Amino acid sequence: MPKTTKKDRPVILITNDDGVMAPGILSLVEAVKDLGKVVVVAPDKPQSGMGHAITIGLPLRLHPVEIFEGVEAWQCSGTPVDCVKLAVDKVLRRKPDICLSGINHGANHSINVIYSGTMSAAVEAAIESIPSAGFSLLDHSVEADFTGARKFARIIVQQMLKTKLDKHTVLNVNIPAVPVELIKGIRICKQAYAKYEEDFIERNDPNGKKYFWLTGEFVNFDKGKDADVWALEHNYVSVVPVQFDLTNYALKAKLEKSWKF
Amino acid sequence: MPKTTKKDRPVILITNDDGVMAPGILSLVEAVKDLGKVVVVAPDKPQSGMGHAITIGLPLRLHPVEIFEGVEAWQCSGTPVDCVKLAVDKVLRRKPDICLSGINHGANHSINVIYSGTMSAAVEAAIESIPSAGFSLLDHSVEADFTGARKFARIIVQQMLKTKLDKHTVLNVNIPAVPVELIKGIRICKQAYAKYEEDFIERNDPNGKKYFWLTGEFVNFDKGKDADVWALEHNYVSVVPVQFDLTNYALKAKLEKSWKF
Numbered sequence: 001m002p003k004t005t006k007k008d009r010p011v012i013l014i015t016n017d018d019g020v021m022a023p024g025i026l027s028l029v030e031a032v033k034d035l036g037k038v039v040v041v042a043p044d045k046p047q048s049g050m051g052h053a054i055t056i057g058l059p060l061r062l063h064p065v066e067i068f069e070g071v072e073a074w075q076c077s078g079t080p081v082d083c084v085k086l087a088v089d090k091v092l093r094r095k096p097d098i099c100l101s102g103i104n105h106g107a108n109h110s111i112n113v114i115y116s117g118t119m120s121a122a123v124e125a126a127i128e129s130i131p132s133a134g135f136s137l138l139d140h141s142v143e144a145d146f147t148g149a150r151k152f153a154r155i156i157v158q159q160m161l162k163t164k165l166d167k168h169t170v171l172n173v174n175i176p177a178v179p180v181e182l183i184k185g186i187r188i189c190k191q192a193y194a195k196y197e198e199d200f201i202e203r204n205d206p207n208g209k210k211y212f213w214l215t216g217e218f219v220n221f222d223k224g225k226d227a228d229v230w231a232l233e234h235n236y237v238s239v240v241p242v243q244f245d246l247t248n249y250a251l252k253a254k255l256e257k258s259w260k261f
Numbered sequence: 262m263p264k265t266t267k268k269d270r271p272v273i274l275i276t277n278d279d280g281v282m283a284p285g286i287l288s289l290v291e292a293v294k295d296l297g298k299v300v301v302v303a304p305d306k307p308q309s310g311m312g313h314a315i316t317i318g319l320p321l322r323l324h325p326v327e328i329f330e331g332v333e334a335w336q337c338s339g340t341p342v343d344c345v346k347l348a349v350d351k352v353l354r355r356k357p358d359i360c361l362s363g364i365n366h367g368a369n370h371s372i373n374v375i376y377s378g379t380m381s382a383a384v385e386a387a388i389e390s391i392p393s394a395g396f397s398l399l400d401h402s403v404e405a406d407f408t409g410a411r412k413f414a415r416i417i418v419q420q421m422l423k424t425k426l427d428k429h430t431v432l433n434v435n436i437p438a439v440p441v442e443l444i445k446g447i448r449i450c451k452q453a454y455a456k457y458e459e460d461f462i463e464r465n466d467p468n469g470k471k472y473f474w475l476t477g478e479f480v481n482f483d484k485g486k487d488a489d490v491w492a493l494e495h496n497y498v499s500v501v502p503v504q505f506d507l508t509n510y511a512l513k514a515k516l517e518k519s520w521k522f
Binding site for chain 1: 315317320322323342346347351372376384388416427430447451452454456459461464470475500501504505507510512516517
């Protein structure tokens with residue numbers, strides 16, 4: 001298959017996990033649409049909490065939609081990861097220059113990167129050798145103010161486009177939920193060690209059978225000033241470079257020495 | 262809540278992503294049930310490809326099941342990650358000493374760790390400060406021969422129980438699909454860089470509308486002898502220590518120097 005020759009304008013693939021109708025993806029399209037040829041392929045319904053899920057055993061649907069003025073857009077019945085795979089194979093028929101995911105309605109800092117559909121799409125792109133970034137605003141509400149998120153997403157994408165990025169680059173970008181004039185700037189960070197202290201609320205259904213609702217309180221154990229949670233608490237945009245080689249090399253070296261079978 | 266005092270026998274939580282009825286989980290229970298007090302909490306249906314999904318917006322069900330002789334077992338309507346969370350909070354009401362996931366019907370080496378429900382359960386346990394391991398046999402079939410997998414899972418769990426493991430330890434264990442006498446031993450490995458070269462098969466439904474089936478050919482780009490794919494191809498059991506801090510520290514240092522906003 002002959003590879004499409006690269007035009008001057010970079011091809012920017014945009015996806016998300018809140019679905020193609022979410023205000024956040026519209027904000028991302030608006031923030032960057034003059035920076036390249038933007039194509040949207042996003043889920044047709046919200047997919048939050050899907051982690052790095054892919055659709056096996058079910059066929060996928062893909063339909064063109066007219067939502068974004070002057071921007072080619074498709075909705076897909078699958079997960080964010082399915083969207084990236086389908087976009088490259090069936091929509092673009094080439095690799096885009098970069099892939100952007102978001103802007104997510106809600107935080108994906110610290111350990112949330114692991115559960116995040118937004119970030120899984122970005123990671124999938126990087127596995128496919130497409131530099132990528134996921135953007136998340138620390139505000140769940142549908143009426144969230146994306147002004148600051150738009151401004152800083154644009155600054156970061158401009159920086160990405162003018163940098164010679166490694167093809168496996170993934171950036172996890174989170175934006176504090178404060179008025180844009182209070183955002184102090186951008187910090188390159190590490191992923192904070194934080195987790196959810198789970199609590200399941202127990203209820204009985206009308207037949208007297210128990211069921212559980214997952215709830216959880218977020219607890220940050222990482223007070224370091226180079227951690228993303230610190231940056232966000234101090235009104236900075238956090239940028240965590242992410243990798244998909246999960247090997248714990250320090251433990252590998254230790255076990256190689258100490259474990260004899 | 263008073264913490265249950267630790268008994269001499271370690272508490273071993275077992276889960277999987279193929280569902281509580283899968284032969285693989287029975288093999289894992291049989292392999293280790295005399296090494297501690299084993300409790301099973303596993304999905305009530307297969308959850309393959311669910312990645313690190315959690316159930317949001319739907320209540321979870323949890324029912325005791327009698328499947329494993331002399332072993333307490335529960336089935337849960339959620340994902341493998343839900344199972345770990347519910348097990349700690351509602352079944353054990355304490356942290357188990359270790360958590361085991363599997364034995365998965367199919368490989369989870371190399372990049373598959375990212376998509377794997379089996380490994381997501383193990384990673385979730387490690388986030389919760391429970392040392393853990395996920396086990397996968399390189400054979401998808403329901404009639405797969407788990408003899409080698411059982412033998413080596415037992416050896417590795419014995420090693421885990423006699424080692425003072427860091428509480429965030431996660432091991433990704435894969436077992437080659439060959440007769441047990443051909444398995445040469447166990448190797449501590451790194452995650453190979455490999456990926457799926459996707460191909461979507463395009464079909465038309467009875468109404469003439471297109472749909473797609475995800476297919477893909479696995480391609481290994483990593484020929485290193487310390488990579489898990491090499492070990493498995495040479496009939497070794499591969500053990501990759503895994504981490505959940507996804508920060509790319511090398512790129513972090515580089516961007517801190519070169520990116521000025």
